[in-house]
Amino acid sequence: MTTASVGPEEAGRGGLPATLIWAGYALGFGLGGFFDGILLHQILQWHHLLSGLEEARQDIRLLILTDGLFHALMYVIAAAGLWLLWRSRAAFAVSGADRLLFANAMIGFGSWHILDSVLSHWILGIHRIRMDVDNQLFWDLLWFVVFGLVPLALGAYFRGNGKGGAGRRVPKGPAGLALAVLIAGALAALPAPDDGTVMVVFGPGATPAQAMQGLEASGGRLLWSHASETVWAVDISGGGDANRFYDHGALLISNSILPAGCLDWTRL
Incomplete structure (x- = not known):
């Protein structure tokens, strides 16, 4: 040997x-x-x-x-x-x-x-x-x-x-x-179990009007927003589609087609 x-x-x-x-x-x-x-x-x-x-x-x-x-x-x-x-x-x-x-x-x-x-x-x-x-x-x-x-x-x-x-x-x-x-x-990058709540981070150029349009398109309900209006917590448990936010200035969406690590596990 x-x-x-x-x-x-x-x-x-x-x-x-x-x-x-x-x-x-x-x-x-x-x-x-x-x-x-x-x-x-x-x-x-x-x-x-x-x-x-x-x-x-x-x-x-x-x-x-x-x-x-x-x-x-x-x-x-x-x-x-x-x-x-x-x-x-x-x-x-x-x-x-x-x-x-x-x-x-x-x-x-x-x-x-x-x-x-x-x-x-x-x-x-x-x-x-x-x-x-x-x-x-x-x-x-x-x-x-x-x-x-x-x-x-x-x-x-x-x-x-x-x-x-x-x-x-x-x-x-x-x-x-x-x-x-x-x-x-x-x-570390896996999405959390889906409980109907998603975190949405908007890009630098997104406007409040775009964000509201995204909320309407997603069919979700706003739960919380940061003072800067760049981070939202949205309830989509009623069957909404969070991915629609990507069409309205979203940069990252938790539990979506683009996993975001720690963001996926953030809860209110």
Whole structure:
């Protein structure tokens, strides 16, 4: 049986390349960010990135924008991890490589949640895990332990017990992590379950008259509008067609033919 050749300039823990080690950290960190953004920002809607800032809460466009920038950053980190994983592909045949990759990914995953808790929740105060409860610290600490300390400890355990034969290796580690990153990224852009409410963002040149014409053409009912009249929440549960807004100056429409990521999951 042949094993991958690893140059001394690249050698890291146990003779494995440093690129493989950092690939695990980056992939885990990116997956931690995706997990946070998809579950807390979009599905549960417990907070947005800047929910702790009063001025930001007054502008839904800013909340959507910053959530989108956050996801873009996680894409970059995850892409860097995939690139490092590709560069270290020759080391996949080395005994213990997949176990180390999995362990480092767990460490990266936990590190994201620890960093987010300390920096975003307690130092900067830009958001908390749950913004709608009285005891916010309880939820912060619960999340910190379950998704921060526990994965970090498990990753450290797997690293410390990674020596030995192939019987203890985590199967399909590189392929599994790569697939998880790709799936997590795709999930961030999926539309939310249709409840009859859509968010409509109008382009810079759209006029209030055009917007009202779009509302009439869609057969919907206006629920809410931003002070700038550029973002509307429309009820189309009566059988309306939100896509008609595209003929009247709309730039993006949630749950439509042009999925809009975080916008799809925004609710009043």
